[in-house]
Amino acid sequence: MITAPITLSQALDRVARERPQAQAFVAPGERHDWRAMREQSQRIARALHAAGVRHGDHVGVLLGNSGVWVQIFYACAMLGAVTVPVNTRFKTEELEFCLKQSNVKVLLTADIFLGIDFLELLTQVEPALASAGGLPGERLPCLRQVVVLGERCPAGAQAWDAFLAAGDAVDDAQLQACIEAVAPDDVLLIQYTSGTTSFPKGVMLTHANMLTNAWAVAQRIGVSADDRYFSIRPYFHVAGTTLSILVSLMTGCCLLTLPKFDVADALQMLDAERCTLTSGNDTIFLMLMGHPDFDRSRIHLRGGWAAAGPQVMQKIRDVMGVPGMCNAYGQSEASPNITLSSFDDPFSLRAAGWALPHPGMQVRIVDPGTGSPVPVGEAGEIQARGWSVMKGYYNMPEATARALGADGWLSTGDLGEMDADGRMRMVGRLKDMFRVGGENVAPAEVEEVLHAHPAVRMAQxxxxxxxxxxxxxxxxxxxxxxxxxxxxxxxxxxxxxxxNYKVPRYVAVVDSFENIGMTGSSKVQKNKLRAHAVALFGLEQPA
Structure with missing residues (x-):
């Protein structure tokens, strides 16, 4: 384990000192070394300070994956401010909820991203943004400033260049004083959960939570400073912040990304940049292997992590030719990784998802009805306790009390089982489970059977x-x-x-899941899929 928790600024100072000219970040049209990442982050921190951002203030980020996203994240951390990543797929209702519930003080946004006009959406949410009088407005009274990265800037907002220029008045001593006031237990980020079943909750994660989790994950994967880690995970999820940005920061390896998951572009970058590590869920890997441009000889990966079932793990090894892929399980409330197989574990264990908790973390399997631990080999709800668990949900004490017991155990809502050696694997999600004539069925079980079919690329x-x-x-x-x-x-x-009770009674072959509903982390939204099925197959909801 890390001998003592550290802050993000301390981690950035260390890697910039040890590897100043090594590549830190690569995306289309941009390359940055570690010295540049630190210098540019400091400039943004000065601008945020000039804009009135102080320790504990909340800063929203509504941008696609890019170097500036990472630099803003680092800059907020320097000031002790809290980054609030905003899902780029949010529509007006979700956007208003997120910005209002999180009490965002300053929002940094693109003018347009992937054809979505963020300024139009934001103006619908807060009309004061379009007026010369500007912010704050009546709808979002905590929002004091919007900074726009792009060509257009509404009357009530500030352009990026002007924002940066204003920070030049903040001197080194002021910035250093802010940096030294930050503690590892301060909240680093508020992560809004995917919201596949209801409005999302804001998970409060500290510097110690996220940096320690990133360090522990890097040990299991076997990341070295010379690795080139391609991650398409969106930065508005912890798979993008902890498991991508911070894994890179804690190891000094180069992080590579794209603004969106285009399969052909991803395959091209994996080859051209000679990437050695990658990550993703089963959907992402199946899409990569199923694309016409896929060519195993152009894959140079040795490992990484996947949240995937045995059939997909087998394909990653046999079809993609990636020998050291690790199997990951976690959720936002645990920063996010709870268990991760090691790159040198036998493949049979990695493929089946069997993995140990990180050192210092506890995991147990309990009866979801009684909360009592179940015998080894029996399925139950996964609970976790230790340094990786969130502080709680922001301004949601009742939801926090439901998720976090007084004894510190986090109830995940996921089903898992444990073996005699203390290894655990996830077998499904309690909320996704359904009962067929009294028998419990986990969707993942049936999906695994379908994934084994030679013609099937993906099943839900x-x-x-x-x-x-x-x-x-x-x-x-x-x-x-x-x-x-x-x-x-x-x-x-x-x-x-x-x-027999697990056999699908209804089967539909589809061209895409995009029109049905996917989260920004490339997960199919089961609630939308169920509603689609009910309509498609002409089913009646029970009275």
Whole structure:
């Protein structure tokens, strides 16, 4: 373990001192070494200070993945301010909720990103942004300033260049005083959860939470300073901050990214930049391997991490030719990683998801009804306790009390099991589970069966209403390019490989999940998929 918790500024100072000219960050049109990352972050910190940002203030970031996103994150940390990453997929209602609930004081935003006009959305949320009188307005009374990175700037906002110029009046002594006042237990970031079932909650994560988690993850993956780590994870999720940005910071390796997940561009960057590590969930890896441009000879990866089932892990090794991929499990409330297999674990353990908790972290499996620990080998709810667990949800004491017990155990809402050696694996999500005639079904089980079919690129399963059994499985399947399979063939495949109650009663072959609903972390939104299934198959909700 790290001998003592540190702050982000201390980590940045160390890597900039030890590797000043080594590449730190690469994205289309930009390359930065560690010295430049630190200098540019300091300039942004001065500008934030000039704008009135102080220790504990909340700064929103509404940008795509880029070097400036990382520099803003570092700059906020220098001041002891709290970064609030804003999901670039949010619409007006979600955007207003996030900015209001988090009490964002300053927002740094793009004018437009991937065809989405952020300024139009923001003006709908807070009309004062368009007026010469400017902020604060009535809708977002805590929001004092909006800074725009782009060509357009509304009357009530400030352009990026003017914002930076104003910071030149802040001297080194003022900035250093701010940096020295920051403690490892200060909140570094408020992470809004994906919101696939309700409005998101703001998870408060400290410098110690996130940096220690990043360090521990890097040890399991075996990251060295010479690695080139390609991560497409969006920076508005902790897979992008802790498991990408901060893994790079804590090891000094180069982080590479793209503003959006374009499969062809990702494959090209993996090859051209000779990337050695990558990360993602099963969706991302299946999309990479299923693309017409995929060529194993152009993949130079040795490892990384994946949140994926055994079939996908097997394909990552055999089809992509990546030998050291680790299997990860976690959630935002735990900074986020809870268990991660080691790069030198036997592949059978890594593929099946068996992994130990990080040193100093405790994990247990309990009966979700009683909270009592269950016997080894029996499934139950995963709970975690230790240095990686959040401080709580911002301004949500009741939700915090439901998630965090008085004894410090975090209830994850996920199903897992533990073996006699203390290794754990996730087997499903409690909220995704459905009951078929009294039998519990985890969607991941059925998805794994479908992923083993040679024509299947990706499968998603949900429970849908049934008059006799209560619920039955429905499957949506994306096929590999050039492959054909019918719903009847896929159903027959499942019938020969899993219990009858797990066999999908409804199967639809789809061209994409984008029109149904995906989160920014490339996860299919199960609630939207279920509603889509009910409409598509003409089902009636039970009375």
């Amino acid at each position: 399963v949900v429970g849908v209403p049934d008059a006799r059994l209560g619920e039955v499985p429905a499957a949506f399947v994306l096929l590999k390019d050039g492959q054909d399979s019918t719903a009847a063939e896929l159903t027959a495949w499942c019938k020969s490989r899993c219990a």
